[in-house]
Amino acid sequence: MNTSSVMPYPARYWHMLADGRMQCDLCPRDCHLHEGQRGACFVRQRQGDQMILTTYGRSSGFCIDPIEKKPLNQFYPGSSVFSFGTAGCNLTCKFCQNWDISKSRDMDRLMDQASPEAIANAAVQHGCKSVAFTYNDPVIFAEYAMDVADACHARGVQTVAVTAGYMHDQPRRDFYAKMDAANVDLKAFTEDFYFKLTSAHLQPVLDTLSYLQHDTDVWLEITTLLIPGYNDSEAELSALCQWIKTELGPDVPLHFSAFHPDHKMPDVPATPPATLVRARQTALKAGLNYVYTGNVHNLEGDTTFCPACQTPLIERDWYLIKRYRLDAHGHCPDCGAAIAGRFDARCGHFGRQRIPIHMGGSTA
Structure with a gap:
């Protein structure tokens, strides 16, 4: 892919400062940018009187x-x-x-x-x-x-x-x-x-x-x-x-x-x-x-337990679900407690x- 074919995309969350620099308002780093400079994230850049997102798309x-x-x-x-x-x-x-x-x-x-x-x-x-x-x-x-x-x-x-x-x-x-x-x-x-x-x-x-x-x-x-x-x-x-x-x-x-x-x-x-x-x-x-x-690898640490009765409800082995016991409404089938999620x-x-x-x- 020719990455130069990606057009600059105007970014939001910035304002101009009295000294001519541009401040990025996206995160608490509050980067102050001169022309052509990028923020600490390296993907938000000043181009003239706008900010662009260099990685859009x-x-x-x-x-x-x-x-x-x-x-x-x-x-x-x-x-x-x-x-x-x-x-x-x-x-x-x-x-x-x-x-x-x-x-x-x-x-x-x-x-x-x-x-x-x-x-x-x-x-x-x-x-x-x-x-x-x-x-x-x-x-x-x-x-x-x-x-x-x-x-x-x-x-x-x-x-x-x-x-x-x-x-x-x-x-x-x-x-x-x-x-x-x-x-x-x-x-x-x-x-x-x-x-x-x-x-x-x-x-x-x-x-x-x-x-x-x-x-x-x-x-x-x-x-x-x-x-x-x-x-x-x-x-x-x-x-x-x-x-x-x-x-x-x-x-x-x-x-x-x-x-x-x-x-x-x-x-x-x-x-x-x-x-x-x-x-x-x-x-x-x-x-x-x-x-x-x-x-x-910790089977107990992978498992979702009912907070009310401590029944294992979703038993996992890494990312594989081995047993799933929630009812159709997301409740414990043993005590009826609602499971958050x-x-x-x-x-x-x-x-x-x-x-x-x-x-x-x-x-x-």
Whole structure:
């Protein structure tokens, strides 16, 4: 594909400053741009008196995944999701697990091109329940993601944001008005961690979580990547879980996932499985109803239990659903308790497949 054929796309969320610079208003980084400069995300650029989104219509790749891989365990379990991302990121996480995509400044890495309508059509063609904006943070390609969401909804396809949740209020409202579900990375529960390891701040992420839970109908799940010695202390985990229960409620699913040495932290050891098990127990003791472990093989940590009677309701082996006992209304068949989430009458059976898709430069 000739990437130079992609026309510049006008971006939203900016204003001019008195000194002639342009301020990007998408996220709390508030980048100030001279002519030709790009923001810290590298994909939002000033051209004259407008801002453009350089990655509109371009992707680092498309793939069909199990929804549980996002991870979303209580959003149409077992269904398939049409996943894609672009390049760049508005955080600078030293522990990034997708750094080759999210930190890329090489636009030629974006080999696939597709219009919003083409993505929606492909999702329908492949029988996907939803489309996920993932691999890198969709906040930075918000205009593209929102247009894709409109096209998906027109075809009856749901939309999912996998994000760090780092954005300003107005774009947050616009963006999540188009989303059906979100998994937000709550990377730690201290400002020190956010500032030193991500070049960001904690409070805007907490604001996004509170907004999603209290002011939208978006189904919300949270992921925290546990890094040994950085954010896995009992005190921090207890504080994080108490905040979730108090501010968001006990029914928001929480996923603890395992770090592996990567990017700028190659000498930090991988997260021991025992740390995830301990974190899960801490969260359950704090009163959270749905707590999972990720990136490790742990059948109990993969399972959805009834919070009322503790019956195993959705038993998983990695991303494969082995047993599904919810009734057609999403209730426990033993005690009748309603299970938080979005459910069909029957679960999907996509399993643990991962199917790469080439869009072939499709624009329609």
